[in-house]
């Protein structure tokens with residue numbers, strides 16, 4: 001029986017391994033982590049992450065050929081294939097701080113693999129890493145020369161949160177990079193055989209190591225660039241009377257461009273896009289390519305501009321101050337169908353409004369009060385560094401209440417900001433909400449989910465990203 005072990009039971013390790021276990025009943029899969037609470041949650045009724053369809057997959061295999069454990073060394077030493085799916089956050093200190101990937105967790109996993117291994121292994125980079133990481137990992141693995149053969153593969157993950165199970169069941173492609181040697185080819189084939197249990201072979205792409213590592217960063221950069229492009233257009237739409245939804249539709253009809261990933265928004269969030277582009281920028285700089293670095297940096301700059309522009313729009317529309325005003329925040333997760341708040345645009349928007357002394361009443365169907373307050377009390381990039389997490393003080397967040405539904409959040413509010421596109425926000429009884437709000441009542445839709453005309457008929461003053469402005473907003477001072 002082939003044995004697989006995955007180090008890191010997070011958003012990637014957990015779902016990916018659960019799907020491998022489901023599709024390959026003859027393979028024993030162990031997912032290990034240093035976090036006891038995470039492993040306990042994987043072994044409980046309340047999984048540590050919310051992902052549609054995940055619970056069903058886990059329940060079918062857990063205890064049969066899928067195991068979650070904190071006994072990292074035992075499972076690593078027994079495995080034939082070791083996936084490494086630990087976090088690779090942005091460095092907060094030292095060389096490359098604010099840009100470079102922090103490979104501390106990866107390096108410590110690699111050292112542990114080298115220490116405990118007694119048999120040959122294939123080590124798979126599942127985490128997103130800088131190009132050439134495999135070379136460094138190879139050095140760590142082979143340096144204590146116990147005559148064990150380690151083959152390194154790069155097998156980046158392309159799943160998106162909220163659709164992880166669907167993406168894993170039916171991936172656009174699986175990418176495997178390896179050394180161009182007979183041993184490398186054998187290792188690639190072994191991993192290909194695992195995926196071939198359910199992925200058509202023509203969708204399994206095999207490349208050299210560096211192409212696989214770089215393709216992951218490139219894919220995220222291209223995706224984020226589309227969003228920054230449409231968001232840049234949204235600002236121009238507001239200035240000219242064009243409607244960004246109509247523009248994206250028309251542009252996306254060109255088969256060379258395609259319709260996906262062209263939704264204007266308050267900005268992209270999530271644990272990957274910003275981190276991976278910053279990582280790419282750093283690699284370009286280190287390779288003496290400042291023009292290329294600046295090109296990609298601009299994607300992040302436009303994203304920051306979009307969030308600032310939204311906050312400025314809220315404040316300027318409400319007579320240039322939100323001090324003491326109750327603002328309802330609908331949605332805190334970085335996108336719908338996930339409880340994940342990493343790098344969510346809601347953090348920057350809320351911090352911006354709190355900076356202008358607003359009182360926030362926040363509702364999200366999947367995010368807890370503790371998480372929201374922790375996020376608002378943390379410094380940029382600290383969320384993925386356990387050592388910094390302890391310094392976050394949720395009790396310092398006093399102008400914020402977190403409530404159980406959208407009606408409570410909006411009661412008595414001066415304005416509403418919609419920051420996540422949860423389906424339930426489309427179906428709310430806005431007539432009832434209007435009745436219970438202060439007047440004039442404002443809606444700032446950062447996700448283009450509401451029916452603007454209908455809300456204006458009710459009496460709301462509505463701002464929706466990239467849509468023609470109503471006369472009220474046109475009369476207010478221009479926003480930066």
Ligand SMILES: NC(=O)c1ccc[n+]([C@@H]2O[C@H](COP(=O)([O-])OP(=O)(O)OC[C@H]3O[C@@H](n4cnc5c(N)ncnc54)[C@H](O)[C@@H]3O)[C@@H](O)[C@H]2O)c1
Nearest residue numbers: 008009010011012033034035085086087088105127128157
């Ligand atoms: N989240 C996504 O949607 C996504 C998608 C594709 C790729 N990625 C990449 O995959 C990697 C993992 O992302 P994630 O979202 O699953 O992260 P995560 O933070 O949810 O999970 C990482 C886990 O690794 C554990 N860990 C860290 N060091 C360890 C060690 N030495 N031994 C054992 N466990 C250890 C942590 O405790 C944590 O539970 C990152 O490189 C990320 O960029 C993420």
Ligand SMILES: O=c1ccn([C@@H]2O[C@H](COP(=O)(O)OP(=O)(O)O[C@H]3O[C@H](CO)[C@@H](O)[C@H](O)[C@H]3O)[C@@H](O)[C@H]2O)c(=O)[nH]1
Nearest residue numbers: 157158159160161227261262263265268269270272334335
């Ligand atoms: O048209 C769009 C599409 C997305 N977004 C926003 O972009 C962010 C990222 O969304 P998405 O890409 O769907 O989610 P992620 O889970 O971050 O997935 C991305 O990042 C993962 C981690 O690397 C990759 O594996 C995935 O392929 C890549 O899509 C979210 O805030 C979305 O709201 C928009 O604003 N407009």
